[in-house]
Amino acid sequence: MDLLSRRARTIAPYTAGEQPSDRRYVKLNTNENPYPPSPRAMAAYLDYDLDSLKLYPPLEMRALREAIAAAEGVSPENVFCGNGSDEVLALCFPAFFDEDGAGAAFADVTYSFYPVFCGFFGIPHTVVPLEEDFTQDLSKLTAAKAQGLLVANPNAPTGIGIPLAQIEPFVAANAGRVVILDEAYMPFFGQSAVPLTKMYENLLVVKTFSKGYSLAGIRCGYAVGSRGLIEGLERCRDSFNSYPVDRVCQAVCAAAVSDAAYYAETTARVVAERARLARALEELGFAVLPSCANFLFARHAERGGKEIYAGLRERGVLVRHFDKPRISAYNRITVGTAAENDALLSALRGLLGR
Numbered sequence: 001m002d003l004l005s006r007r008a009r010t011i012a013p014y015t016a017g018e019q020p021s022d023r024r025y026v027k028l029n030t031n032e033n034p035y036p037p038s039p040r041a042m043a044a045y046l047d048y049d050l051d052s053l054k055l056y057p058p059l060e061m062r063a064l065r066e067a068i069a070a071a072e073g074v075s076p077e078n079v080f081c082g083n084g085s086d087e088v089l090a091l092c093f094p095a096f097f098d099e100d101g102a103g104a105a106f107a108d109v110t111y112s113f114y115p116v117f118c119g120f121f122g123i124p125h126t127v128v129p130l131e132e133d134f135t136q137d138l139s140k141l142t143a144a145k146a147q148g149l150l151v152a153n154p155n156a157p158t159g160i161g162i163p164l165a166q167i168e169p170f171v172a173a174n175a176g177r178v179v180i181l182d183e184a185y186m187p188f189f190g191q192s193a194v195p196l197t198k199m200y201e202n203l204l205v206v207k208t209f210s211k212g213y214s215l216a217g218i219r220c221g222y223a224v225g226s227r228g229l230i231e232g233l234e235r236c237r238d239s240f241n242s243y244p245v246d247r248v249c250q251a252v253c254a255a256a257v258s259d260a261a262y263y264a265e266t267t268a269r270v271v272a273e274r275a276r277l278a279r280a281l282e283e284l285g286f287a288v289l290p291s292c293a294n295f296l297f298a299r300h301a302e303r304g305g306k307e308i309y310a311g312l313r314e315r316g317v318l319v320r321h322f323d324k325p326r327i328s329a330y331n332r333i334t335v336g337t338a339a340e341n342d343a344l345l346s347a348l349r350g351l352l353g354r
């Protein structure tokens, strides 16, 4: 259509996982947490003073930033909140990269929103291939010519985690440029680099309420970093949307971070189910990558990735298949409740004729 800009006409948008309404599925395709949000978070929602919705949300998000800062052991000045970590990640591109600069560098197999953001903001990017076993040799990323580097840890869709002991020398080796760590799945790994943000002013750690905190539906994410990096994000946000996090969301997320005990319990359950599900998949002939996240990335010895995805869908189980180079034989399977995982295994047994 001629009324659209060149960008709107030519952009290749991100394809989010299906959220179907045609029937009820066992939904293991978008890495949501199978357990409900903390009772404190739900109470904050139900008790919210609805009359105050006539007012804009608190600009500074002070209470939310203080709650996050307390949970993370940092200062509120070093916390930035946005409408989902996708928005926080999006704002990183205009904040830290120039259109005519050396661009961003990240892995070939990683969160597929990164190249979309680059396209949208007109920022060049370099792709650094993962090793054969899908691990990431960080020295290759350090060798990349780029204005800044992005790493998802644990990575998506592989689930592979990089130990904190490897992250620190990587951040130190890149002192002259920004290093963005996307820790969306860190609750299931437990090796967050947030403490390093106090020592390295080039490090930004991005986190979300969607996975560990069971709040994907409310849309909130945050970044922790040096004041200089946070200010860059604030300047970009305030040039786009001054109120990305609504009042109810601020209250619910502040309540959620204050309930560490509840989330330690639900996270432990996901991690235990992850181990059980991985073993059961291996017994059915799958090769399963070692996962540090709330999902498994698995390839069957005899059946193709797309075939397994389609067969499961027919049987009412949704998983995520990426028709992309290197990973088309795999499916990404979210770890559900024990009952959901059993439903997946039983559908697979039917599909594989076992």
Ligand code: PMP
Residues within 6 Å of the ligand: 083, 084, 085, 086, 087, 111, 152, 155, 156, 182, 184, 207, 208, 209, 210, 216, 220, 221
């Ligand atoms: N990073 C990674 C690696 C993800 O998989 C996701 C979820 N699709 C996000 C960030 C964004 O999550 P949200 O916007 O829900 O915070």
